[in-house]
Amino acid sequence: MNLDFCVAIPARYGASRLPGKPLRLLQGRPLIAHVVDRALAAGAGEVVVATDDERIADAIAGTAARVCMTRGDHPSGTDRLAEVAEQLGWSDERIVVNLQGDEPLAPVSGIRTVAATLAASTAAVATLATPLLDAAELFSPSCVKLVRAGNGDALYFSRAPIPWPRDAFAAGRESLPQGVPFLRHIGIYGYRAGFLKRYRAMPPGTLERVESLEQLRVLEAGERIAVALAPEPFPAGVDTEADLARVEALLAQVNSL
Numbered sequence: 622m623n624l625d626f627c628v629a630i631p632a633r634y635g636a637s638r639l640p641g642k643p644l645r646l647l648q649g650r651p652l653i654a655h656v657v658d659r660a661l662a663a664g665a666g667e668v669v670v671a672t673d674d675e676r677i678a679d680a681i682a683g684t685a686a687r688v689c690m691t692r693g694d695h696p697s698g699t700d701r702l703a704e705v706a707e708q709l710g711w712s713d714e715r716i717v718v719n720l721q722g723d724e725p726l727a728p729v730s731g732i733r734t735v736a737a738t739l740a741a742s743t744a745a746v747a748t749l750a751t752p753l754l755d756a757a758e759l760f761s762p763s764c765v766k767l768v769r770a771g772n773g774d775a776l777y778f779s780r781a782p783i784p785w786p787r788d789a790f791a792a793g794r795e796s797l798p799q800g801v802p803f804l805r806h807i808g809i810y811g812y813r814a815g816f817l818k819r820y821r822a823m824p825p826g827t828l829e830r831v832e833s834l835e836q837l838r839v840l841e842a843g844e845r846i847a848v849a850l851a852p853e854p855f856p857a858g859v860d861t862e863a864d865l866a867r868v869e870a871l872l873a874q875v876n877s878l
Contacts, residue, residue, distance in 0.1 A: 628660035631698035632722035655725035713815030
């Protein structure tokens with residue numbers, strides 16, 4: 622499928638758990654440069670790094686990505702990308718994939734699937750999910766779950782276990798019952814640029830505040846989110862020193878093949 626899409630990468634310097642994260646080195650290159658590599662490998666026609674820090678802009682000066690300097694007070698990456706859409710004058714139908722700046726191992730197939738899902742839908746937003754097979758993960762509030770309608774659109778996202786198989790869980794919760802479509806959300810999004818412009822005017826929703834899940838603002842506003850299954854696993858991103866060491870080891874292993 623010939624896809625026309627761009628990838629926007631929000632990148633902040635002041636991450637609380639790993640300050641200066643976008644500039645931390647992996648295989649001798651800044652982490653943000655590896656994320657740009659993934660976006661380019663996915664076939665994005667344009668890659669934009671959205672940042673409020675000149676050091677991050679300098680770090681990607683030798684790549685094919687362009688930099689969009691944004692304000693420093695955005696509450697979320699989506700808000701930051703809304704400013705990018707306005708600055709760059711993207712048309713309302715422009716497909717924009719939001720790839721987090723701490724995902725140096727993001728699968729190319731997943732990036733393309735988000736763009737393709739949005740292109741094939743009339744929804745304003747697209748995202749990915751993967752089957753959830755572990756009971757401990759289902760009951761963990763740090764794991765975001767979702768349920769879909771028959772057409773693949775999201776019905777709800779939650780930190781609580783959803784759906785709730787009443788009879789099976791009444792008997793025990795140590796394992797997951799067969800035949801229940803448990804799904805874990807993967808935090809990569811595709812937007813139409815026109816939606817990004819509307820998003821800036823959306824007030825935070827009640828459910829968003831209750832669950833601390835930004836995507837619920839979209840559903841509460843009456844917008845649709847199309848959800849596709851990820852074609853391959855998404856490795857965890859980089860949040861800590863241990864994550865940085867893990868990704869460094871994986872990249873070294875790949876480069877040695």
